[in-house]
Amino acid sequence: MNCEVQETEENISDTRFSPKSPLRILVPTLAVLLGLLVYQSFRPTEYDEFIGQNFDYSGVSYTGKVINRESLRGSVVVVNFWATYCPFCLEDIEHLKELQQELRHHDFKILGITSDTRESLNDFFQARETLPWPSLYGSDAASLGKTYKVSTIPRVMLLDRNGTIIAVARGINDIKSRLLEMVYNG
The missing domain is CATH 3.40.30.10 (Glutaredoxin)
Structure with missing residues (x-):
């Protein structure tokens, strides 16, 4: 006999940032790249x-x-x-x-x-x-x-x-x- 799992706020886990989620790596990587881009735009050039x-x-x-x-x-x-x-x-x-x-x-x-x-x-x-x-x-x-x-x-x-x-x-x-x-x- 199987029971149906009822979704409640307590048992719904947010999988967007779970250890296996690609967003867990992608978001910090994008933040670092954006920071480098901003740094480069304000950095003086060799000229x-x-x-x-x-x-x-x-x-x-x-x-x-x-x-x-x-x-x-x-x-x-x-x-x-x-x-x-x-x-x-x-x-x-x-x-x-x-x-x-x-x-x-x-x-x-x-x-x-x-x-x-x-x-x-x-x-x-x-x-x-x-x-x-x-x-x-x-x-x-x-x-x-x-x-x-x-x-x-x-x-x-x-x-x-x-x-x-x-x-x-x-x-x-x-x-x-x-x-x-x-x-x-x-």
């Missing part, structure tokens, strides 16, 4: 040390033009560290071309920096159009990358009209709103 510093550079562009800090003074500048072999850089370049077109009547300039050799740039530009902004290349550009600890590309720096580094980001979309604010609002 923060350059914020507020002057971006000092000098070199000859791919087209033979001498480029230095004084040649870009008075404009908001995006410094774009890139390479011909980097698909993310090429995507960023397309966004930069759009921005340059949008801001063509404002004090806005772009400076490309690539450690590519002249030969690799020749090959690249034969297959594509030449960039509409100057690009420093070769060993001068590579030393700038080392100076500013560029370990991944694309990497962009936003400079104010005095050549001071205002922001550093992984790509132009990360600083676009700040750039537009600086150009349009002074």
